[in-house]
Amino acid sequence: QVQLVQSGGGSVQPGGSLRLACAASVSIVGIYTMGWYAQFPGKQRELVAGITSAGSAHYVDFVKGRFTVSRDNAKNTVYLQMNSLKPEDTAVYYCNLEFRPRVHYWGQGTQVIVSS
Numbered sequence: 001q002v003q004l005v006q007s008g009g010g011s012v013q014p015g016g017s018l019r020l021a022c023a024a025s026v027s028i029v030g031i032y033t034m035g036w037y038a039q040f041p042g043k044q045r046e047l048v049a050g051i052t053s054a055g056s057a058h059y060v061d062f063v064k065g066r067f068t069v070s071r072d073n074a075k076n077t078v079y080l081q082m083n084s085l086k087p088e089d090t091a092v093y094y095c096n097l098e099f100r101p102r103v104h105y106w107g108q109g110t111q112v113i114v115s116s
Contacts, residue, residue, distance in 0.1 A: 002026050002105045004095055009110030012085055016114070020080040022095030022107050028076050033098040036069060036080045038091040039109070045094065049080060062088070085114045 008020040020036070028034075035050035049059045049069045057069055068081040078095060095107040 002097075002099070004097060004105050004107040006093075006095055006107040006110045009093065009112050011113040011115065013116055014086055014114055016085050017081070017083045018085065018112060020082065020093055020095070020110060020112075022078045022080075022097070024076045024078075024097060024105075026076065027073075028071065028078065028097065029073050030099070031097050032100055034069065034071070034078050035096045035098075036067075037094045037096060038089075039094070040091045048093075082112070085112075087114045090114050 003025040005023045006020065008018055010018065012018055032053050033051060035047050037045045038048045039045040048063050049067050051057050051069060059067060066082065066084045069079065070081065071078045080093065090113050092109045092111050094109045096104055098104050
């Protein structure tokens with residue numbers, strides 16, 4: 001059983017920054033893919049940032065230049081750095097790790113609220 005524990009969410013003003021963390025209970029050295037998903041109010045969960053099995057990072061257009069995904073293997077943790085936050089970024093964010101094809105684990109989700 002793998003657990004993913006998320007932290008780092010909260011409320012910030014427009015233009016502010018947050019760093020979301022997703023700590024795994026097992027080694028992440030050999031993971032296949034990683035992804036960060038957002039569930040915006042009233043909408044389905046969607047992928048906003050991730051790293052492919054080839055190691056390349058990809059981002060949806062509306063977060064490009066503002067969000068960055070990274071990892072710290074020593075801490076078994078993946079991160080989503082969120083800069084220049086906008087009210088439209090308000091959502092529940094989830095991490096997902098794929099340890100091998102078709103074997104996925106989800107974090108519990110964390111709320112990000114961007115408002116004045």
